[in-house]
Amino acid sequence: MLDALATIQDPDLGRDVVALGMIKELAIDEAGRVSFTFELTTPACPVRDRFKSQAHDAVAGLPGVTAVDVRMTANVRPAFMRPKPSEILPGVKQTIAVASGKGGVGKSTVAVNLAAALRKAGADVGLLDADIYGPSVPAMTNSRTVPEQVNGHLLPIDAHGLKVMSFGQIYPGGEPTIYRGPMVGKAIEAMMIQVDWGRLDYLVIDLPPGTGDASLTLAQAVPLTGVAIVCTPQDVATDIAVKALQMFRKLNVTPLGLIENMSWYVCPDCGHRHDIFGHGGAEAAANRLGVPFLGAVPLEEGIREDADSGTPIVISRPESAGAKAFVEIASQVAARTSIQSFRQLPVINVR
Amino acid sequence: MEIVWESGHRSAYSGERLRWACPCAECRGEAGAPGRLSRVTALPDDELRIQDVTLIGQYALQIGFESGHATGLYTFRYLRSLCDCDECRGLKAPA
Numbered sequence: 001m002l003d004a005l006a007t008i009q010d011p012d013l014g015r016d017v018v019a020l021g022m023i024k025e026l027a028i029d030e031a032g033r034v035s036f037t038f039e040l041t042t043p044a045c046p047v048r049d050r051f052k053s054q055a056h057d058a059v060a061g062l063p064g065v066t067a068v069d070v071r072m073t074a075n076v077r078p079a080f081m082r083p084k085p086s087e088i089l090p091g092v093k094q095t096i097a098v099a100s101g102k103g104g105v106g107k108s109t110v111a112v113n114l115a116a117a118l119r120k121a122g123a124d125v126g127l128l129d130a131d132i133y134g135p136s137v138p139a140m141t142n143s144r145t146v147p148e149q150v151n152g153h154l155l156p157i158d159a160h161g162l163k164v165m166s167f168g169q170i171y172p173g174g175e176p177t178i179y180r181g182p183m184v185g186k187a188i189e190a191m192m193i194q195v196d197w198g199r200l201d202y203l204v205i206d207l208p209p210g211t212g213d214a215s216l217t218l219a220q221a222v223p224l225t226g227v228a229i230v231c232t233p234q235d236v237a238t239d240i241a242v243k244a245l246q247m248f249r250k251l252n253v254t255p256l257g258l259i260e261n262m263s264w265y266v267c268p269d270c271g272h273r274h275d276i277f278g279h280g281g282a283e284a285a286a287n288r289l290g291v292p293f294l295g296a297v298p299l300e301e302g303i304r305e306d307a308d309s310g311t312p313i314v315i316s317r318p319e320s321a322g323a324k325a326f327v328e329i330a331s332q333v334a335a336r337t338s339i340q341s342f343r344q345l346p347v348i349n350v351r
Numbered sequence: 352m353e354i355v356w357e358s359g360h361r362s363a364y365s366g367e368r369l370r371w372a373c374p375c376a377e378c379r380g381e382a383g384a385p386g387r388l389s390r391v392t393a394l395p396d397d398e399l400r401i402q403d404v405t406l407i408g409q410y411a412l413q414i415g416f417e418s419g420h421a422t423g424l425y426t427f428r429y430l431r432s433l434c435d436c437d438e439c440r441g442l443k444a445p446a
Contacts, residue, residue, distance in 0.1 A: 080409075223409040252410035252427060346427060347355040348412065350404050 001026065001034065004058040011047060012335045013342060017055075020342075025071075032066035034059050041341060042201075043074035043122035044334035076123060076201035077341035079225035088192055088222050091199040092126070094337045096256070097218060097227040101244030102237050103209035106261040108136040109307050110230045110297070110326075111206035116312035117330035119161045123201040126156060126163040128191055130218060131208035132177055132184050135168030142310025144172055153196040160315055165195050185217035192221060202337070211247040219251040225340045226256035228294060228333055233260055233281035242285055256336040257292035258282045259329055262299040266321075292336060295329040298322055352401060352414075354430060362434035367399040369414055372433055373423035 006018040013020060017038070026036040038055055040048060052072055059068045078093040089095065098111040108131070115127040129137035138144045143159035147169055154170075156163035167177060167187060179187065197203065205224075208214045218224065227248045231241035245255050260282035265274045276299060286293040297303070300322040306313045314323045352369065354362045371388060373379070380386030397417040405413040407424055415421035 219408045219410070221408065223406070250410070251408055253408070344357055345409060346357060348404055348406070349353045349355075350401055351353070 001028070001059060001062065004062055005055060007058060008051065008054045012339055013041075017051070023055075032064050033069070034065055034067070035069035035071070037071045037073055040072065040074040041338035042076055042331075042334035044118055044331045045074065046328075046331035046335050048072060074122065077338070079337065079340045079343075080223060081342065081344045082223075086223055088189075089197060089203065092197055092203045093201050094225045094340070095203045095205060095222055096333060096337060097205045097207055097215075097224050097248075097253070098230060099207040099215060099227050099244050099248070100209060100230045100237075101211060101240035101242075101247075102231065105230050105232045105237050105241075106297075107209070107230050108140060108206050109303060110228075110259055110261060110329075111204050112137060112140045112307070113303075113312045113314050113323075113326040114228070114330050114333060115162050115202070115204040116160055116314045117327045118202050118204070118334065120314060120327070121330065121334075123334075124199060125161075126165070126197050126200045126203040128203060128205045129164070129166030129168065130188050130191070130205050130214050132167050132179060132187050132214070133208065135166045137164060137166045137206055138168040138172070139310060140307045141312065143169065145169060146172060147195075150196065152194070154194055155196055159310075160312065163197060163200065165191050165197075167191070181213040184213045188214055188217050189221055202334075211244055215244075215247065216251075219248065219253050223345070224253045225337045226254040228256045228259055230259045230261050231282050231285075232262045233275070233278040235278075235281065237277075238281045238285045241282070242289065245289060245291065254336075254340060255289075255291045256333055257294040258286040258289075259294045260296040263296035265299040268301075292332070294332045294336075295325055297325045297329070352404065356431065360434075360438075362430070362436065362439075364430075364433065366401045366416065368433070368435075369401065369425070370394060370399050370416060370420075372425075372429075373414075373420070374425060374429060375422040377422060 002018050005023055006016040008017045010017055022039050024037040024039050028034045052070055055070050056068050059065055076093050098107055100107045115125050119125040129135045141159040141164050143157040143164045145157050147154040147157060156165040229241050229245050231237040262277055264279055265276050283293045298321050302317050302320050303313045303322045306316045314326050317323055352364045378386045378388045400417040402417045403415045407413050411424045411426045413424055
């Protein structure tokens with residue numbers, strides 16, 4: 001039975017699903033009825049349906065088997081095979097940073113929809129807005145509530161099933177945050193250490209533009225699972241995105257891949273597709289750098305409208321092209337983070 | 352201190368070797384000014400004994416010595432290049 005199932009290969013992890021420990025609770029009764037649980041490494045698995053039918057067919061073809069019952073579940077595994085959880089975010093299995101280098105390319109929109117899509121797939125997801133100067137997550141998720149404090153810890157705001165924390169909630173209103181660099185680092189650290197994140201499969205971190213204090217603090221404070229880089233198709237955006245990606249490479253943070261936002265526009269009047277900022281710049285850059293291309297998101301009025309009204313488009317208009325693009329990107333990101341669960345980081349012993 | 356790398360390779364370092372390899376600005380010098388390690392020929396014992404090691408993100412180790420000196424962030428890339436086992440020495444300087 002296991003031999004038959006071991007013919008199924010995980011395309012991302014490059015090993016068979018039995019060796020990866022994905023087959024659980026295998027049972028067979030006298031009548032030849034077989035049942036087992038297929039435990040995926042993420043509920044947002046891009047090959048979920050293919051795995052289910054492959055598993056069913058592999059077992060159903062065996063002599064003596066009369067019926068097959070495959071239960072599909074998912075259990076996100078922590079990033080990296082390490083002896084103890086990270087001290088700074090102990091309950092968080094995977095930390096995914098969303099960065100761009102350049103501002104205004106839609107990092108926050110992507111981060112919010114990525115988090116919402118992972119949540120929709122069934123994962124426990126947090127969203128940390130690490131943009132101290134220009135926090136936009138509270139508006140985009142309609143979570144402009146001041147967080148409560150319990151036992152010295154702030155409780156993240158629940159919005160659309162996500163646990164959301166942003167400086168824009170701690171200091172609401174129109175007053176600017178006027179901070180020098182070191183204060184930014186302290187503020188980001190506080191939002192990790194002094195916030196009761198609880199148990200999360202994924203913590204999505206929306207980074208501010210730039211390759212300075214905020215990104216550095218984050219890469220030094222927590223072992224990030226990886227970073228997804230957002231850019232628009234035009235050269236000035238991809239050029240800076242490449243800089244951001246190279247910065248994370250220097251810090252040994254795995255690039256999960258590039259996302260092209262504002263990739264095309266379909267005119268609602270004439271139905272014509274316009275490539276306002278060009279098209280395919282991010283994919284070309286990803287190929288050049290040897291990192292995955294995670295997908296393209298169209299420029300849609302709906303994405304902007306729903307961001308402004310506080311509901312991510314993957315929730316408000318799941319049938320729109322934009323929402324479908326975000327859901328596809330979320331599965332690609334989830335698949336890339338799963339690979340990191342099987343990585344063994346260097347082990348350090350001091351005597 | 353011993354590191355087992357992702358590849359399975361093992362590297363061992365003495366506190367003395369790591370102290371003399373400290374990459375911090377004070378030890379190495381900065382902006383054209385020579386650092387402390389180029390000015391001294393010996394260091395007291397407590398400068399050479401490791402007190403603690405802190406992981407910085409996933410790219411470096413901060414190594415603290417008993418003297419309190421702890422400003423050096425040793426990137427994994429740098430530490431890997433410092434390995435002087437027979438195999439790695441052979442790769443660096445073929446005999």
